[in-house]
Amino acid sequence: MTLTAYVSVSKQVKLYSKFNASGITAAAQQRPASVPNNNMKGIMLMALGFFSFSACDTLAKLLTDEFHPVQVMWMRMLGLFIGVCFIIAQRGAVVLRTPKPHLQIIRGVVAACSGTLFVFAINHVPLADAVAVTFVAPFIVTIFGALILKEPVGIRRWLAVFVGFIGMLVVIRPGTGVFHPAIFLVFLAAVFFAIRQLTSRWLSGVDTIVTTVCYTAIVAFSILSVFQPFYWVTPSSVKIIGMIVALAMTSAVGEILIIRALDITHSVVLAPIHYSLILWGTLYGFFVFGDLPDRWTVIGCSIIVASGLYTTYREYQKK
Numbered sequence: 183m184t185l186t187a188y189v190s191v192s193k194q195v196k197l198y199s200k201f202n203a204s205g206i207t208a209a210a211q212q213r214p215a216s217v218p219n220n221n222m223k224g225i226m227l228m229a230l231g232f233f234s235f236s237a238c239d240t241l242a243k244l245l246t247d248e249f250h251p252v253q254v255m256w257m258r259m260l261g262l263f264i265g266v267c268f269i270i271a272q273r274g275a276v277v278l279r280t281p282k283p284h285l286q287i288i289r290g291v292v293a294a295c296s297g298t299l300f301v302f303a304i305n306h307v308p309l310a311d312a313v314a315v316t317f318v319a320p321f322i323v324t325i326f327g328a329l330i331l332k333e334p335v336g337i338r339r340w341l342a343v344f345v346g347f348i349g350m351l352v353v354i355r356p357g358t359g360v361f362h363p364a365i366f367l368v369f370l371a372a373v374f375f376a377i378r379q380l381t382s383r384w385l386s387g388v389d390t391i392v393t394t395v396c397y398t399a400i401v402a403f404s405i406l407s408v409f410q411p412f413y414w415v416t417p418s419s420v421k422i423i424g425m426i427v428a429l430a431m432t433s434a435v436g437e438i439l440i441i442r443a444l445d446i447t448h449s450v451v452l453a454p455i456h457y458s459l460i461l462w463g464t465l466y467g468f469f470v471f472g473d474l475p476d477r478w479t480v481i482g483c484s485i486i487v488a489s490g491l492y493t494t495y496r497e498y499q500k501k
Contacts, residue, residue, distance in 0.1 A: 290401020
């Protein structure tokens, strides 16, 4: 879960950093209508942002050989936290004013959980497989929206959700020799990610992007810091320190690029770029770890992507 830091699907999903771990991404509101449209630039920024997140996920996977996933996630959040400190120093405490502090705190807690679960998972499963499973998050948002927010969901969207979960089962193939139980951690991370997206919808129109990013970084970093005395391992070499710095920087750069993209381009235009994560995840997985998705993973991922794009299209039509 970046999960790291993962684009939200249209109105249904506001961006948060891929699951990133990809696991943690930043909450983003839709671009204000007053901002000039610049689709090509926004698409390029979004693609570069997800490329950066995938690099961050790759570094996180490498660092799990040296450090506990909780410490790796803390290192990942460090870059964003430092960036937020600069924002507060520049703009003042006014950026932290919010009428819904409880929702902002909940969102930060859930962000820490989703990202950490994703880092735990990629320590055991191929990066591309983990990324593919995270794509079910928009479907979970649809289910939560219908059950919790009582949003109307038509039969075709329910069918897209069902097909999307079928695609996930094709990817993980429970009961076969290629199945690893850690893949369920990715699914759990996707559930937390969906909860985070629901809080983004409640905060939409109430707080600015910067306010939400600041709260997410501060809360998640603070929670993860509490656990560091139990898991801390001091970096053993200059090479490891360099990887940690790169991890923090790629996480922060990814957030900045995606936030900027959403500032200048409508989210519905950018939503399909989310699926570039599977391309970057596959390339990084092959060149760094020697992992290449098998036929069934490609088929399952294709089913998930097609269902997700259809869901995006239906959300756009609703608007």
